[in-house]
Amino acid sequence: MSIEVQNVSFAYPNGYVANENLNFTIEKGERVAIVGQNGAGKTTAVKLLNGLHKPTQGEVLVDGTNTKERTVAQISKYVGYVFQNPDDQIFNNTVRAELEYSFKHSKLTAEEINTRVERAAELTGIQAYLNMKPFDIPYSIRKFVTIAVFVALDTPYLILDEPTAGQDINGINRLAKLMDILQDEGRSVITITHDMEFVADNFSRVIAMANKRIIADDSARNIFWNNEIVAESNISKPQIGELAEEIGSKNKILFRSELLEYLTQ
Amino acid sequence: MSYMELKNVTYRYPLAEQDALKNINYHFEQGKLYGIIGENGGGKTTFCDLMKGLIPSFYGGDLTGEVFIKGKEIRDWESSELASSIGYIFQNPFTQISGIKETVFEEIALGLENLGVEREEIIERVTNVVKQLKIEHLIKNNPNKLSGGQRQRVAFASIIAMETDILVIDEPTSQLDPKGTSDIFEIIHLLKEQGKTILLVEHKIDLIAEYADEVLVIKQGELITSGKTSEVFSNVELLNEGVNIPQIALLSNDMKEHGKPFETFAITKSQAREQILKKGSEKICQ
Ligand SMILES: Nc1ncnc2c1ncn2[C@@H]1O[C@H](COP(=O)(O)OP(=O)(O)OP(=O)(O)O)[C@@H](O)[C@H]1O
Ligand SMILES: Nc1ncnc2c1ncn2[C@@H]1O[C@H](COP(=O)(O)OP(=O)(O)O)[C@@H](O)[C@H]1O
Ligand SMILES: [Mg+2]
Ligand SMILES: [Mg+2]
Numbered sequence: 295m296s297i298e299v300q301n302v303s304f305a306y307p308n309g310y311v312a313n314e315n316l317n318f319t320i321e322k323g324e325r326v327a328i329v330g331q332n333g334a335g336k337t338t339a340v341k342l343l344n345g346l347h348k349p350t351q352g353e354v355l356v357d358g359t360n361t362k363e364r365t366v367a368q369i370s371k372y373v374g375y376v377f378q379n380p381d382d383q384i385f386n387n388t389v390r391a392e393l394e395y396s397f398k399h400s401k402l403t404a405e406e407i408n409t410r411v412e413r414a415a416e417l418t419g420i421q422a423y424l425n426m427k428p429f430d431i432p433y434s435i436r437k438f439v440t441i442a443v444f445v446a447l448d449t450p451y452l453i454l455d456e457p458t459a460g461q462d463i464n465g466i467n468r469l470a471k472l473m474d475i476l477q478d479e480g481r482s483v484i485t486i487t488h489d490m491e492f493v494a495d496n497f498s499r500v501i502a503m504a505n506k507r508i509i510a511d512d513s514a515r516n517i518f519w520n521n522e523i524v525a526e527s528n529i530s531k532p533q534i535g536e537l538a539e540e541i542g543s544k545n546k547i548l549f550r551s552e553l554l555e556y557l558t559q
Numbered sequence: 560m561s562y563m564e565l566k567n568v569t570y571r572y573p574l575a576e577q578d579a580l581k582n583i584n585y586h587f588e589q590g591k592l593y594g595i596i597g598e599n600g601g602g603k604t605t606f607c608d609l610m611k612g613l614i615p616s617f618y619g620g621d622l623t624g625e626v627f628i629k630g631k632e633i634r635d636w637e638s639s640e641l642a643s644s645i646g647y648i649f650q651n652p653f654t655q656i657s658g659i660k661e662t663v664f665e666e667i668a669l670g671l672e673n674l675g676v677e678r679e680e681i682i683e684r685v686t687n688v689v690k691q692l693k694i695e696h697l698i699k700n701n702p703n704k705l706s707g708g709q710r711q712r713v714a715f716a717s718i719i720a721m722e723t724d725i726l727v728i729d730e731p732t733s734q735l736d737p738k739g740t741s742d743i744f745e746i747i748h749l750l751k752e753q754g755k756t757i758l759l760v761e762h763k764i765d766l767i768a769e770y771a772d773e774v775l776v777i778k779q780g781e782l783i784t785s786g787k788t789s790e791v792f793s794n795v796e797l798l799n800e801g802v803n804i805p806q807i808a809l810l811s812n813d814m815k816e817h818g819k820p821f822e823t824f825a826i827t828k829s830q831a832r833e834q835i836l837k838k839g840s841e842k843i844c845q
Binding site: 306308329330331332333337378379381432433434435456459460461462463464465488490491527528529530532533534536537540541550553554557558 | 597598599600650651653654704705706707708709712730733734735736737738739740741762765798801802803805806807809810813814817819828831832835836839
């Protein structure tokens with residue numbers, strides 16, 4: 295069970311080529327961060343995984359099935375994509391309706407659906423907002439509404455497009471905890487983010503993109519301590535790592551505890 | 560007389576059960592950068608809306624107390640006059656884009672047209688800001704088909720092109736890559752050097768620690784802490800208030816707890832580097 299991306303390129307209808315020759319595999323239960331410069335093609339790439347985009351070259355296989363042979367609605371049962379801009383995703387009148395909408399054609403009973411919705415709301419911290427209009431709640435919470443939709447649907451693969459944008463420390467902690475729970479349940483989580491501390495804290499595998507391509511697919515430590523990759527993909531080390539480098543440490547430090555040990559040994 | 564001032568300001572949105580801002584008092588000086596931080600829902604955006612004059616004129620609700628901008632109470636300002644004095648960069652870059660323009664160039668020019676700026680000057684200003692924000696390659700693109708970070712740069716460019724004396728900037732880097740984020744902070748710093756007064760809401764606390772002159776922490780509508788940046792962040796207890804603390808400040812605190820404190824409490828990377836290198840040379844001398 296995996297998503298396989300094989301030699302994929304993608305061009306928008308206006309002819310602009312946004313992805314070139316992508317190759318990677320996401321295993322079931324795996325957690326991966328995608329980082330890289332604005333406009334590198336991250337959002338474009340993940341939209342290929344749930345069929346919102348179909349490759350202009352190459353293939354995307356979801357558990358062995360080519361996305362070209364399925365509709366977005368069909369693939370979305372397996373691959374949930376949470377939009378970068380929540381307002382591109384939300385269209386129902388209440389938060390609860392938004393969460394229930396995706397069960398429209400499901401065979402689950404009303405009670406089962408309700409249990410799923412309640413649990414998703416709890417895990418994403420949006421219980422208090424269930425009966426509100428989505429556009430009356432703040433952006434940072436609206437993002438959790440769009441995440442809750444796929445938590446409830448229980449898709450085996452979940453893609454989060456910049457969930458950390460605009461989140462405060464509570465939101466960041468809630469996201470980290472949510473990813474842990476999903477991983478314990480065997481679900482894959484692919485997260486695009488510009489928050490380098492969040493990447494260091496929560497991901498062992500990181501894909502770095504620049505100029506339409508994947509330029510590295512490695513551990514967080516190796517990526518952050520490869521200055522060529524850091525520069526090319528417009529990312530940065532977490533600040534503690536930068537400080538470690540500036541004072542001459544060669545230990546590939548990323549975390550405060552590691553730097554503290556280095557300084558106090 | 561201070562440049563901007565809030566006196567006993569309390570505000571409640573229409574139909575709301577609680578005050579969104581509670582008895583806020585503050586002086587802002589010209590040419591300084593103020594960082595506004597705090598947990599979401601605390602009232603940061605409401606505070607920005609207030610300083611831009613959108614409260615109560617646009618939102619309605621109950622405003623008590625006084626807000627002075629350049630000595631004049633906000634309710635006495637003409638809205639067109641405010642528009643040319645205060646630039647406001649909204650929190651959500653997806654809503655700042657007008658949606659009615661075909662190209663990024665026209666999108667950035669739109670605000671200037673509304674201000675009645677001459678055509679030649681519009682072209683000159685737009686040409687300058689797109690260079691500054693490294694979006695020259697996008698000027699002919701459709702603003703509705705940009706990536707999230709590209710949109711945020713366009714939104715930022717449209718407002719700084721207006722060259723207002725005061726800038727209210729609500730989370731300008733939420734969609735930006737780390738390099739883009741530090742570029743924006745460099746630009747904000749430059750604007751400050753040019754004498755602009757800037758109110759900046761931002762979650763990226765390391766950068767606030769580095770650039771802000773003063774910090775205001777807002778929680779549940781209250782200004783719970785404020786003052787010089789170095790003083791605010793030396794109090795790591797703030798973590799309990801849902802406020803992030805710079806990693807470097809936490810490191811300074813760790814060093815203290817390990818009985819090896821820095822000579823002065825560092826809150827930025829360059830301060831910490833200096834302290835560490837100093838300690839290192841002391842060790843060698845002994
Ligand atoms: N609908 C579209 N038509 C044409 N070009 C597009 C369209 N959407 C995006 N692009 C372009 O494709 C490139 C990649 O965009 P994408 O949204 O994938 O970037 P990204 O890596 O997600 O960036 P960000 O970090 O800013 O969100 C950008 O240059 C963008 O301008
Ligand atoms: N237009 C509005 N009408 C009613 N209440 C609002 C409105 N905008 C914000 N609020 C409420 O005001 C409080 C402060 O919100 P906000 O200023 O957006 O906080 P922050 O920017 O710190 O996240 C919240 O309780 C929020 O729900
Ligand atoms: Mg994107
Ligand atoms: Mg806000």
